[in-house]
Amino acid sequence: MNHPDPSAPIYAELIREQGDVPGDARRTAEEVLRDLSRVIQMPPAGLGAHQAGLPVPMR
Known part of the structure; x- marks a missing residue:
């Protein structure tokens, strides 16, 4: 809980x-x-998929 x-x-x-709703939401999102991340390979923050060498879906 946030202090x-x-x-x-x-x-x-x-x-x-009400409880620490923002803190609970943050923990759930994390x-x-x-x-x-165990199922889907994500590019590092700030890199696009093509820069990280991941497949890019066709549009």
Whole structure:
């Protein structure tokens, strides 16, 4: 869970009431990316598929 900023009491209260929704979404997205990387070969960040030597679908 993200630790609320003491200067943002409204945010701290929302986290107490609703949970850390942005943090949960970030962790879920990271988990999905890890799972996908086991199945799909992804080019390194900033490189296109053709630059990374991966097949490029025909349009």
